[in-house]
Amino acid sequence: MSLLSKCQQPDDSGCIQRVTPESAGWGHVGFEAYLLTKGQTLRLESGDKELCLVLVAGLASVKTQQADFPGLGQRMSPFERTPPYSVYVPHHDSVEVHADSDLELAVCSAPGKGSLPARLIAPADVGVEQRGKGNNKRLVHNILPDSEVADSLLVVEVYTDEGNTSSYPSHKHDEETENETYLEETYYHRFDPPQGFAMQRVYTDDRSLDECMAAYNRDVVTVPRGYHPVATIAGYDNYYLNVMAGPVRLWKFSWEQDHAWVNSERYPRES
Secondary structure (H helix, E strand, C coil): CCCEECCCCCCCCCEEEEECHHHHCCCCCEEEEEEECCCCEEEEECCCEEEEEEEEECCEEEEECCCEEEEECCCCCHHHCCCCCEEEECCCCEEEEEECCCEEEEEEEEECCCCCCCEEECHHHCEEEEECCHHHCEEEEEEECCCCCCCCCEEEEEEECCCCEECCCCEECCCCCCCCCCCEEEEEEEEECCCCEEEEEEECCCCCCEEEEEEECCCEEEECCCECCEEECCCCEEEEEEEEECCCCCCCCEECHHHHHHHCCCCCCCC
16 A cells, blocks of 8 residues: 555545545544635535644635634745644534635544534644754644644644755654554645655664655655654755544654664764
């Protein structure tokens, strides 16, 4: 089973990506991406899932059974590097998204277990942080971290400049141990300029899984287990939207010991 889902031409609903637990061969994370034209309306049913709708680019009005969020959005490209507007939708709900401009919409899903209300996640609600140093720097937008209320979903945006690495030093979260939680993960990649690509490797300690792939604009990489670093290519800045979920809603991970020194004072090395 390939870990790379290539971007497709929009179908009648505008869908360009659809990853389900069945297609990914796992039990928790679902991901869809839509390109809607101005005036188009998308209707979704959450069923037994909770949803996080992320306005990757463009303007929209969102309505659920109990809540109405008109006039959302401010950034017209993710590379404006401002936090997005997002909407949390609980399970057993329906949602209507009206595109107030051309709209790039991500729909993140995972099992819903409670009775949380629909809510707006405004840019001011998104935690912004810089991580790493040297050629391992990246900008992070914590849209739905484990410190915020949800049943299963964890959602985050990451920006990595040309020539830098991200999701690095290599780390994994595929076991239920004192140091890790089991979390499935998807990466929705975007590039500036859009013809760019990044290299992403997914691999385990015993190399029973070891795949390296070139992710292009709007491709999705699925990470069922193992380490999963990203390396950008000169000339192209990278954005990715991460969705994670598992039995325990907590992000705990282990570094690959060979490369953990990159987090220490030994890096960057003096020339």
